[in-house]
Amino acid sequence: MERKALIEAVRTQMPERRWQHTEGVMQTSIVLARRFGAEPERAELAAILHDVAKFWPVERMREAIVEENRYTDVLAYDKELWHAHAGAYAAGRDYDVRDPEVLDAIRYHTSGRERMSLLERVVWLADLIEPGRNFPGVEQIRTLAEHDLRGALIEGFDTTIAYLLAKKKRIYPLTVLARNDLMTEGG
Template identity: 55%
Template structure:
Protein backbone atom coordinates (compact mmCIF):
# COMPACT_ATOMS: atom_id res chain seq x y z
CA UNK A 1 0.00 0.00 0.00
CA UNK A 2 1.46 3.33 -1.09
CA UNK A 3 -0.47 5.45 1.37
CA UNK A 4 -1.33 5.38 5.04
CA UNK A 5 -4.93 5.04 6.16
CA UNK A 6 -4.95 8.74 7.07
CA UNK A 7 -3.67 9.72 3.61
CA UNK A 8 -6.31 7.54 1.96
CA UNK A 9 -9.02 9.15 4.10
CA UNK A 10 -7.85 12.61 3.03
CA UNK A 11 -7.67 11.70 -0.66
CA UNK A 12 -10.98 9.83 -0.78
CA UNK A 13 -13.04 12.19 1.38
CA UNK A 14 -11.89 15.07 -0.82
CA UNK A 15 -13.50 13.46 -3.88
CA UNK A 16 -17.06 13.44 -2.57
CA UNK A 17 -19.69 15.57 -0.85
CA UNK A 18 -19.71 15.55 2.94
CA UNK A 19 -22.95 13.55 3.03
CA UNK A 20 -21.39 10.74 0.98
CA UNK A 21 -18.27 10.81 3.17
CA UNK A 22 -20.50 10.31 6.23
CA UNK A 23 -21.96 7.28 4.42
CA UNK A 24 -18.44 5.92 3.82
CA UNK A 25 -17.62 6.39 7.50
CA UNK A 26 -20.83 4.52 8.36
CA UNK A 27 -19.89 1.67 6.03
CA UNK A 28 -16.43 1.54 7.63
CA UNK A 29 -17.89 1.33 11.15
CA UNK A 30 -20.49 -1.24 10.12
CA UNK A 31 -17.97 -3.33 8.17
CA UNK A 32 -15.63 -3.53 11.15
CA UNK A 33 -18.53 -4.48 13.43
CA UNK A 34 -19.70 -7.20 11.03
CA UNK A 35 -16.13 -8.46 10.58
CA UNK A 36 -15.77 -8.89 14.33
CA UNK A 37 -19.17 -10.59 14.58
CA UNK A 38 -18.57 -13.04 11.71
CA UNK A 39 -14.83 -13.68 12.00
CA UNK A 40 -13.37 -11.63 9.15
CA UNK A 41 -10.30 -9.40 9.33
CA UNK A 42 -11.49 -6.01 10.68
CA UNK A 43 -8.57 -4.14 9.08
CA UNK A 44 -9.41 -5.51 5.63
CA UNK A 45 -13.08 -4.72 6.21
CA UNK A 46 -12.20 -1.15 7.19
CA UNK A 47 -9.94 -0.68 4.16
CA UNK A 48 -12.43 -2.11 1.65
CA UNK A 49 -15.19 0.04 3.13
CA UNK A 50 -12.97 3.12 2.96
CA UNK A 51 -12.31 2.45 -0.73
CA UNK A 52 -15.77 1.28 -1.80
CA UNK A 53 -17.16 4.60 -3.12
CA UNK A 54 -13.95 6.34 -4.12
CA UNK A 55 -15.09 6.84 -7.74
CA UNK A 56 -18.80 7.33 -6.98
CA UNK A 57 -18.80 11.06 -7.67
CA UNK A 58 -16.50 11.11 -10.65
CA UNK A 59 -18.28 12.57 -13.70
CA UNK A 60 -20.00 9.80 -15.65
CA UNK A 61 -17.96 10.66 -18.77
CA UNK A 62 -14.76 10.02 -16.79
CA UNK A 63 -16.10 6.73 -15.41
CA UNK A 64 -17.10 5.54 -18.88
CA UNK A 65 -13.73 6.59 -20.32
CA UNK A 66 -11.83 4.64 -17.64
CA UNK A 67 -14.03 1.59 -18.25
CA UNK A 68 -13.38 1.64 -21.99
CA UNK A 69 -9.73 2.69 -21.88
CA UNK A 70 -8.77 -0.12 -19.52
CA UNK A 71 -11.25 -2.78 -20.69
CA UNK A 72 -12.92 -3.04 -17.29
CA UNK A 73 -16.02 -5.21 -17.67
CA UNK A 74 -17.43 -3.28 -20.65
CA UNK A 75 -20.72 -5.21 -20.26
CA UNK A 76 -21.42 -2.98 -17.24
CA UNK A 77 -22.04 -0.12 -19.69
CA UNK A 78 -25.24 -1.91 -20.75
CA UNK A 79 -26.69 -1.58 -17.24
CA UNK A 80 -27.32 1.12 -14.65
CA UNK A 81 -24.39 3.51 -14.57
CA UNK A 82 -24.44 3.31 -10.75
CA UNK A 83 -22.62 0.00 -11.13
CA UNK A 84 -19.54 1.52 -12.77
CA UNK A 85 -18.02 3.12 -9.69
CA UNK A 86 -17.41 -0.25 -8.01
CA UNK A 87 -15.31 -1.65 -10.86
CA UNK A 88 -13.49 1.66 -11.30
CA UNK A 89 -12.93 1.95 -7.56
CA UNK A 90 -11.20 -1.43 -7.46
CA UNK A 91 -9.08 -0.49 -10.47
CA UNK A 92 -8.04 2.88 -9.01
CA UNK A 93 -7.38 1.36 -5.58
CA UNK A 94 -4.91 -1.03 -7.18
CA UNK A 95 -3.35 1.18 -9.85
CA UNK A 96 -3.20 4.53 -8.07
CA UNK A 97 -3.35 3.72 -4.37
CA UNK A 98 -1.18 0.61 -4.46
CA UNK A 99 -3.69 -1.79 -2.89
CA UNK A 100 -2.52 -5.31 -3.75
CA UNK A 101 -4.84 -7.39 -1.58
CA UNK A 102 -7.14 -9.16 -4.05
CA UNK A 103 -9.70 -9.88 -1.34
CA UNK A 104 -10.01 -6.15 -0.55
CA UNK A 105 -10.13 -5.23 -4.25
CA UNK A 106 -12.88 -7.77 -4.92
CA UNK A 107 -14.92 -6.53 -1.95
CA UNK A 108 -14.79 -3.07 -3.55
CA UNK A 109 -15.50 -4.46 -7.03
CA UNK A 110 -18.59 -6.43 -5.98
CA UNK A 111 -20.08 -4.22 -3.26
CA UNK A 112 -22.94 -3.06 -5.51
CA UNK A 113 -23.77 -6.25 -7.38
CA UNK A 114 -22.53 -9.14 -5.30
CA UNK A 115 -21.25 -12.21 -7.13
CA UNK A 116 -21.48 -15.96 -7.11
CA UNK A 117 -19.72 -17.55 -4.12
CA UNK A 118 -19.06 -14.26 -2.36
CA UNK A 119 -16.21 -14.30 0.13
CA UNK A 120 -16.83 -13.36 3.74
CA UNK A 121 -15.29 -9.93 3.10
CA UNK A 122 -17.44 -9.43 -0.03
CA UNK A 123 -20.54 -10.18 2.04
CA UNK A 124 -19.53 -7.87 4.87
CA UNK A 125 -18.80 -4.80 2.73
CA UNK A 126 -21.86 -5.32 0.53
CA UNK A 127 -24.12 -5.71 3.55
CA UNK A 128 -22.53 -2.79 5.42
CA UNK A 129 -23.26 -0.61 2.39
CA UNK A 130 -26.93 -1.58 2.71
CA UNK A 131 -27.34 -1.19 6.46
CA UNK A 132 -25.02 1.54 7.75
CA UNK A 133 -26.97 3.78 10.11
CA UNK A 134 -27.35 6.61 7.59
CA UNK A 135 -29.39 4.40 5.26
CA UNK A 136 -33.13 4.89 5.38
CA UNK A 137 -35.27 2.94 2.93
CA UNK A 138 -38.26 0.63 3.29
CA UNK A 139 -37.08 -2.67 4.74
CA UNK A 140 -33.66 -1.54 5.99
CA UNK A 141 -34.58 -2.25 9.62
CA UNK A 142 -35.45 -5.84 8.72
CA UNK A 143 -32.10 -6.25 6.94
CA UNK A 144 -30.34 -4.85 10.03
CA UNK A 145 -32.18 -7.34 12.25
CA UNK A 146 -31.19 -10.22 10.00
CA UNK A 147 -27.57 -9.00 10.02
CA UNK A 148 -27.50 -9.68 13.76
CA UNK A 149 -28.43 -13.31 13.15
CA UNK A 150 -27.22 -14.42 9.73
CA UNK A 151 -25.06 -12.67 7.15
CA UNK A 152 -26.42 -14.60 4.19
CA UNK A 153 -30.09 -14.12 5.10
CA UNK A 154 -29.49 -10.38 5.53
CA UNK A 155 -27.79 -10.15 2.13
CA UNK A 156 -30.55 -12.10 0.43
CA UNK A 157 -33.06 -9.69 1.93
CA UNK A 158 -30.95 -6.77 0.68
CA UNK A 159 -30.73 -8.20 -2.82
CA UNK A 160 -34.47 -8.90 -2.76
CA UNK A 161 -35.04 -5.25 -1.86
CA UNK A 162 -32.82 -4.04 -4.69
CA UNK A 163 -34.37 -6.38 -7.25
CA UNK A 164 -37.88 -5.44 -6.15
CA UNK A 165 -37.05 -1.72 -6.41
CA UNK A 166 -35.61 -2.16 -9.90
CA UNK A 167 -38.63 -4.15 -11.00
CA UNK A 168 -41.00 -1.46 -9.68
CA UNK A 169 -38.98 1.18 -11.54
CA UNK A 170 -39.04 -0.85 -14.75
CA UNK A 171 -35.23 -0.93 -14.82
CA UNK A 172 -32.86 -3.53 -16.15
CA UNK A 173 -31.45 -5.85 -13.48
CA UNK A 174 -27.75 -6.65 -13.60
CA UNK A 175 -27.62 -10.46 -13.91
CA UNK A 176 -24.78 -10.81 -11.41
CA UNK A 177 -27.07 -9.56 -8.63
CA UNK A 178 -29.56 -12.34 -9.36
CA UNK A 179 -26.69 -14.84 -9.56
CA UNK A 180 -25.33 -13.59 -6.21
CA UNK A 181 -28.75 -13.93 -4.59
CA UNK A 182 -29.23 -17.45 -5.95
CA UNK A 183 -25.73 -18.43 -4.84
CA UNK A 184 -26.48 -17.25 -1.28
CA UNK A 185 -29.72 -19.25 -1.22
CA UNK A 186 -27.88 -22.36 -2.38
CA UNK A 187 -25.23 -21.73 0.29
CA UNK A 188 -27.92 -21.54 2.99
CA UNK A 189 -29.57 -24.72 1.77
CA UNK A 190 -26.37 -26.78 1.81
Protein backbone atom coordinates in the same frame (compact mmCIF):
# COMPACT_ATOMS: atom_id res chain seq x y z
CA MET B 1 -0.64 4.57 1.88
CA GLU B 2 -1.23 5.04 5.59
CA ARG B 3 -4.82 4.97 6.82
CA LYS B 4 -5.00 8.67 7.74
CA ALA B 5 -3.56 9.82 4.40
CA LEU B 6 -5.87 7.44 2.53
CA ILE B 7 -8.91 8.76 4.36
CA GLU B 8 -7.97 12.35 3.57
CA ALA B 9 -7.32 11.53 -0.09
CA VAL B 10 -10.62 9.69 -0.50
CA ARG B 11 -12.61 12.27 1.45
CA THR B 12 -11.67 14.93 -1.13
CA GLN B 13 -13.29 12.81 -3.87
CA MET B 14 -16.84 13.24 -2.54
CA PRO B 15 -19.28 15.67 -0.94
CA GLU B 16 -19.56 15.70 2.87
CA ARG B 17 -22.86 13.79 2.85
CA ARG B 18 -21.28 10.90 0.89
CA TRP B 19 -18.29 10.95 3.22
CA GLN B 20 -20.68 10.51 6.15
CA HIS B 21 -22.10 7.47 4.35
CA THR B 22 -18.56 6.16 3.83
CA GLU B 23 -17.82 6.56 7.55
CA GLY B 24 -20.99 4.59 8.31
CA VAL B 25 -19.90 1.83 5.93
CA MET B 26 -16.46 1.79 7.55
CA GLN B 27 -17.91 1.38 11.04
CA THR B 28 -20.50 -1.18 9.94
CA SER B 29 -17.91 -3.17 7.99
CA ILE B 30 -15.73 -3.47 11.08
CA VAL B 31 -18.67 -4.60 13.22
CA LEU B 32 -19.82 -7.16 10.65
CA ALA B 33 -16.27 -8.40 10.05
CA ARG B 34 -15.76 -9.04 13.75
CA ARG B 35 -19.19 -10.62 14.09
CA PHE B 36 -18.80 -13.03 11.18
CA GLY B 37 -15.06 -13.75 11.18
CA ALA B 38 -13.66 -11.52 8.43
CA GLU B 39 -10.59 -9.34 8.89
CA PRO B 40 -11.71 -5.91 10.16
CA GLU B 41 -8.71 -4.05 8.70
CA ARG B 42 -9.38 -5.36 5.21
CA ALA B 43 -13.11 -4.67 5.55
CA GLU B 44 -12.37 -1.10 6.61
CA LEU B 45 -9.93 -0.60 3.72
CA ALA B 46 -12.56 -1.73 1.19
CA ALA B 47 -15.16 0.46 2.90
CA ILE B 48 -12.93 3.54 2.79
CA LEU B 49 -12.52 3.13 -0.97
CA HIS B 50 -15.89 1.68 -1.96
CA ASP B 51 -17.32 4.98 -3.26
CA VAL B 52 -14.08 6.69 -4.29
CA ALA B 53 -15.31 7.01 -7.91
CA LYS B 54 -18.99 7.68 -7.11
CA PHE B 55 -18.79 11.37 -8.04
CA TRP B 56 -16.50 11.09 -11.00
CA PRO B 57 -17.96 12.24 -14.31
CA VAL B 58 -19.56 9.33 -16.17
CA GLU B 59 -16.98 9.55 -18.94
CA ARG B 60 -14.14 9.22 -16.43
CA MET B 61 -15.78 6.09 -15.00
CA ARG B 62 -16.18 4.68 -18.50
CA GLU B 63 -12.54 5.40 -19.30
CA ALA B 64 -11.36 3.62 -16.13
CA ILE B 65 -13.48 0.55 -16.90
CA VAL B 66 -12.29 0.46 -20.52
CA GLU B 67 -8.67 1.01 -19.46
CA GLU B 68 -8.84 -1.89 -17.02
CA ASN B 69 -10.42 -3.95 -19.82
CA ARG B 70 -11.65 -6.79 -17.61
CA TYR B 71 -15.26 -6.04 -16.66
CA THR B 72 -16.54 -3.99 -19.58
CA ASP B 73 -19.90 -5.81 -19.62
CA VAL B 74 -21.03 -3.46 -16.83
CA LEU B 75 -21.02 -0.61 -19.37
CA ALA B 76 -24.18 -2.07 -20.92
CA TYR B 77 -26.05 -1.60 -17.63
CA ASP B 78 -27.13 1.22 -15.33
CA LYS B 79 -24.45 3.85 -14.75
CA GLU B 80 -25.09 3.50 -11.00
CA LEU B 81 -23.03 0.31 -11.17
CA TRP B 82 -20.03 1.88 -12.88
CA HIS B 83 -18.54 3.61 -9.85
CA ALA B 84 -17.84 0.27 -8.16
CA HIS B 85 -15.77 -1.05 -11.05
CA ALA B 86 -14.05 2.31 -11.64
CA GLY B 87 -13.41 2.54 -7.90
CA ALA B 88 -11.74 -0.86 -7.73
CA TYR B 89 -9.53 0.11 -10.63
CA ALA B 90 -8.67 3.44 -8.98
CA ALA B 91 -7.94 1.69 -5.66
CA GLY B 92 -5.24 -0.34 -7.36
CA ARG B 93 -3.91 2.36 -9.65
CA ASP B 94 -4.12 5.46 -7.45
CA TYR B 95 -3.99 4.06 -3.90
CA ASP B 96 -1.73 1.04 -4.43
CA VAL B 97 -4.20 -1.52 -3.09
CA ARG B 98 -2.93 -4.91 -4.24
CA ASP B 99 -5.16 -7.27 -2.23
CA PRO B 100 -7.43 -8.88 -4.86
CA GLU B 101 -10.12 -9.65 -2.29
CA VAL B 102 -10.26 -6.01 -1.15
CA LEU B 103 -10.44 -4.92 -4.79
CA ASP B 104 -13.28 -7.37 -5.42
CA ALA B 105 -15.13 -6.15 -2.32
CA ILE B 106 -14.98 -2.65 -3.83
CA ARG B 107 -15.85 -3.88 -7.34
CA TYR B 108 -18.92 -5.88 -6.27
CA HIS B 109 -20.21 -3.72 -3.41
CA THR B 110 -23.16 -2.60 -5.53
CA SER B 111 -24.04 -5.64 -7.63
CA GLY B 112 -22.79 -8.61 -5.67
CA ARG B 113 -21.86 -11.75 -7.59
CA GLU B 114 -21.85 -15.52 -7.33
CA ARG B 115 -19.49 -17.05 -4.77
CA MET B 116 -18.94 -13.82 -2.90
CA SER B 117 -16.11 -14.03 -0.40
CA LEU B 118 -16.79 -13.31 3.25
CA LEU B 119 -15.14 -9.91 2.84
CA GLU B 120 -17.30 -9.09 -0.19
CA ARG B 121 -20.42 -10.08 1.75
CA VAL B 122 -19.47 -7.90 4.72
CA VAL B 123 -18.80 -4.82 2.59
CA TRP B 124 -21.90 -5.33 0.41
CA LEU B 125 -24.11 -5.62 3.48
CA ALA B 126 -22.40 -2.76 5.33
CA ASP B 127 -23.06 -0.48 2.36
CA LEU B 128 -26.73 -1.42 2.47
CA ILE B 129 -27.37 -1.14 6.21
CA GLU B 130 -24.99 1.53 7.51
CA PRO B 131 -26.73 3.79 10.06
CA GLY B 132 -27.48 6.56 7.55
CA ARG B 133 -29.55 4.30 5.30
CA ASN B 134 -33.30 4.64 5.59
CA PHE B 135 -35.59 2.61 3.34
CA PRO B 136 -38.47 0.22 3.86
CA GLY B 137 -37.13 -3.05 5.25
CA VAL B 138 -33.72 -1.81 6.39
CA GLU B 139 -34.49 -2.48 10.07
CA GLN B 140 -35.36 -6.11 9.32
CA ILE B 141 -32.10 -6.51 7.41
CA ARG B 142 -30.18 -4.94 10.31
CA THR B 143 -31.86 -7.32 12.74
CA LEU B 144 -30.94 -10.32 10.59
CA ALA B 145 -27.37 -9.01 10.33
CA GLU B 146 -27.03 -9.38 14.09
CA HIS B 147 -26.94 -13.17 13.77
CA ASP B 148 -27.52 -14.38 10.19
CA LEU B 149 -25.21 -13.03 7.49
CA ARG B 150 -26.67 -15.18 4.72
CA GLY B 151 -30.25 -14.32 5.68
CA ALA B 152 -29.45 -10.60 5.81
CA LEU B 153 -27.81 -10.80 2.39
CA ILE B 154 -30.78 -12.63 0.85
CA GLU B 155 -33.18 -10.09 2.34
CA GLY B 156 -30.92 -7.31 1.07
CA PHE B 157 -30.79 -8.69 -2.45
CA ASP B 158 -34.55 -9.25 -2.42
CA THR B 159 -35.08 -5.63 -1.38
CA THR B 160 -32.64 -4.37 -4.02
CA ILE B 161 -34.20 -6.43 -6.80
CA ALA B 162 -37.74 -5.40 -5.77
CA TYR B 163 -36.65 -1.74 -5.84
CA LEU B 164 -35.14 -2.11 -9.31
CA LEU B 165 -38.26 -3.86 -10.59
CA ALA B 166 -40.51 -1.16 -9.12
CA LYS B 167 -38.41 1.49 -10.88
CA LYS B 168 -38.58 -0.52 -14.14
CA LYS B 169 -34.78 -0.71 -14.28
CA ARG B 170 -32.72 -3.41 -15.89
CA ILE B 171 -31.13 -5.76 -13.38
CA TYR B 172 -27.45 -6.53 -13.75
CA PRO B 173 -27.21 -10.32 -14.11
CA LEU B 174 -24.61 -10.66 -11.35
CA THR B 175 -27.14 -9.32 -8.85
CA VAL B 176 -29.60 -12.08 -9.68
CA LEU B 177 -26.82 -14.67 -9.71
CA ALA B 178 -25.60 -13.46 -6.29
CA ARG B 179 -29.08 -13.82 -4.82
CA ASN B 180 -29.63 -17.24 -6.38
CA ASP B 181 -26.22 -18.45 -5.24
CA LEU B 182 -27.06 -17.51 -1.65
CA MET B 183 -30.37 -19.38 -1.95
CA THR B 184 -28.54 -22.61 -2.84
CA GLU B 185 -26.21 -22.45 0.18
CA GLY B 186 -27.16 -24.59 3.15
CA GLY B 187 -29.94 -23.33 5.34
